[in-house]
Amino acid sequence: MARPRKPLLSRERIVTAALTLIDEDGLAALSTRRLAAELGVSGPSLYNHFAVKDEILDAVADTVVAQVDLSMFGGGEDWRTALLHWGRSYRAALAAHPNIVPFLAQGPGRRPAGLKMADAVFGAMVEAGWPPAHATRIGALMRYFVAGSALGSFARGFVGDATAYDPADYPHLQQAHRLAEHQQQVDEGAFETGLRALVDGLALQYEELTAGRPAGAGAGGPQTAG
Amino acid sequence: MARPRKPLLSRERIVTAALTLIDEDGLAALSTRRLAAELGVSGPSLYNHFAVKDEILDAVADTVVAQVDLSMFGGGEDWRTALLHWGRSYRAALAAHPNIVPFLAQGPGRRPAGLKMADAVFGAMVEAGWPPAHATRIGALMRYFVAGSALGSFARGFVGDATAYDPADYPHLQQAHRLAEHQQQVDEGAFETGLRALVDGLALQYEELTAGRPAGAGAGGPQTAG
DNA sequence: ACCTGAACACCGTTCAAGT
DNA sequence: ACCTGAACACCGTTCAAGT
Numbered sequence: 001m002a003r004p005r006k007p008l009l010s011r012e013r014i015v016t017a018a019l020t021l022i023d024e025d026g027l028a029a030l031s032t033r034r035l036a037a038e039l040g041v042s043g044p045s046l047y048n049h050f051a052v053k054d055e056i057l058d059a060v061a062d063t064v065v066a067q068v069d070l071s072m073f074g075g076g077e078d079w080r081t082a083l084l085h086w087g088r089s090y091r092a093a094l095a096a097h098p099n100i101v102p103f104l105a106q107g108p109g110r111r112p113a114g115l116k117m118a119d120a121v122f123g124a125m126v127e128a129g130w131p132p133a134h135a136t137r138i139g140a141l142m143r144y145f146v147a148g149s150a151l152g153s154f155a156r157g158f159v160g161d162a163t164a165y166d167p168a169d170y171p172h173l174q175q176a177h178r179l180a181e182h183q184q185q186v187d188e189g190a191f192e193t194g195l196r197a198l199v200d201g202l203a204l205q206y207e208e209l210t211a212g213r214p215a216g217a218g219a220g221g222p223q224t225a226g
Numbered sequence: 227m228a229r230p231r232k233p234l235l236s237r238e239r240i241v242t243a244a245l246t247l248i249d250e251d252g253l254a255a256l257s258t259r260r261l262a263a264e265l266g267v268s269g270p271s272l273y274n275h276f277a278v279k280d281e282i283l284d285a286v287a288d289t290v291v292a293q294v295d296l297s298m299f300g301g302g303e304d305w306r307t308a309l310l311h312w313g314r315s316y317r318a319a320l321a322a323h324p325n326i327v328p329f330l331a332q333g334p335g336r337r338p339a340g341l342k343m344a345d346a347v348f349g350a351m352v353e354a355g356w357p358p359a360h361a362t363r364i365g366a367l368m369r370y371f372v373a374g375s376a377l378g379s380f381a382r383g384f385v386g387d388a389t390a391y392d393p394a395d396y397p398h399l400q401q402a403h404r405l406a407e408h409q410q411q412v413d414e415g416a417f418e419t420g421l422r423a424l425v426d427g428l429a430l431q432y433e434e435l436t437a438g439r440p441a442g443a444g445a446g447g448p449q450t451a452g
Numbered sequence: 453a454c455c456t457g458a459a460c461a462c463c464g465t466t467c468a469a470g471t
Numbered sequence: 472a473c474c475t476g477a478a479c480a481c482c483g484t485t486c487a488a489g490t
Contacts, residue, residue: 003453003455004454048454115395151373172348173345190367228475230471233473234474
């Protein structure tokens with residue numbers, strides 16, 4: 001066919017198809033040839049729109065991260081409430097596409113949505129009175145927790161076969177084969193428990209930090225540091 | 227050469243070489259052919275020792291998890307101290323081999339070291355007085371946090387090129403290009419801050435839970451549930 | 453500018469053949 | 472039992488050729 005009058009492909013079409021393939025069959029199942037076939041073109045066609053395969057993955061990752069709600073920052077919510085709301089939205093966005101999480105969790109790199117999120121979190125924590133170094137740590141530890149929770153289900157990490165848990169070896173895992181049946185309750189319960197614990201624990205550190213300081217700190221001009 | 231008088235390969239040699247390759251060049255760089263070449267044999271030889279490539283990865287993952295210290299469970303340490311010590315050892319083991327973490331974080335499956343760890347944590351939390359459902363959640367949320375922290379450095383997730391952070395788009399990231407320089411401080415500081423927050427937050431939940439109960443609970447016989 | 457087929461250097465895995 | 476080379480159906484990417 002050579003060059004068509006109207007382009008057959010666009011970055012957007014490619015990214016959408018790639019995300020579908022990744023969701024359905026995993027990151028390893030995304031090959032440029034299979035993706036091209038899904039789009040009705042030949043393999044090398046993709047290279048007119050992306051330089052390398054990793055650039056496709058970058059674009060996929062950024063559309064996933066772009067789904068995270070950031071409206072809780074900059075509004076009037078206090079930092080604890082904001083972290084709780086953000087954490088839930090962040091997890092929901094990633095858990096909807098767990099197979100891309102190992103790629104995405106390498107950091108924002110140059111991806112706009114990832115950078116925008118880091119900017120919003122860091123800015124809001126500094127504004128709330130956290131010293132910049134602490135604000136960075138909060139962004140980091142939240143990513144650790146959220147990415148870890150979205151990376152793989154804890155419950156589905158245990159096989160459903162009861163004979164896999166020999167009582168002589170694993171005396172406390174005699175019910176572990178039932179975990180997968182309650183996957184959602186287990187994973188969401190663990191996430192919520194951990195999220196609350198994190199924010200409660202951070203609140204204790206915040207109190208220690210601001211004990212000798214006037215309330216409403218952070219209003220010392222716009223602080224910017226990593 | 228056909229069959230040699232003494233086997234050229236063993237599962238152990240294969241696993242050691244695989245882990246080295248993964249550490250040096252990443253999970254994607256581990257091919258059966260390259261691994262075989264490293265061991266001085268032809269590609270198909272590996273299939274005399276492992277049924278499929280994933281079985282090699284399972285063995286690699288289990289040797290990494292086997293490095294985690296579990297001695298803090300079963301000893302006399304209280305659950306908070308035990309979680310802190312375990313969390314640090316768990317992270318150290320995984321952070322030494324970050325490239326295998328995405329695989330390993332899928333859960334223990336049938337891997338002995340992974341199951342042994344899950345068994346020890348769950349048993350110790352129940353013994354400490356946590357209801358079984360909570361003990362499960364603690365195991366889960368700790369894995370979320372530790373795996374997330376070992377999966378990828380937060381600091382190295384930001385490019386070191388200052389021009390990547392346009393002030394108009396990312397007003398609060400004007401120092402982000404310096405993060406990579408302080409990689410270890412940032413990541414270890416964030417991990418330690420998060421670990422303490424988690425354990426402190428869990429302690430608050432524990433107090434609420436045991437408010438109306440006699441101290442030293444959990445001595446109601448060996449409880450086993452997921 | 454945007455697609456194609458051919459080609460290169462790779463993959464994981466199977467299998468018959470060798471000792 | 473444990474290795475080999477040949478073979479199959481795949482990869483990512485480059486490139487000259489087509490319109």
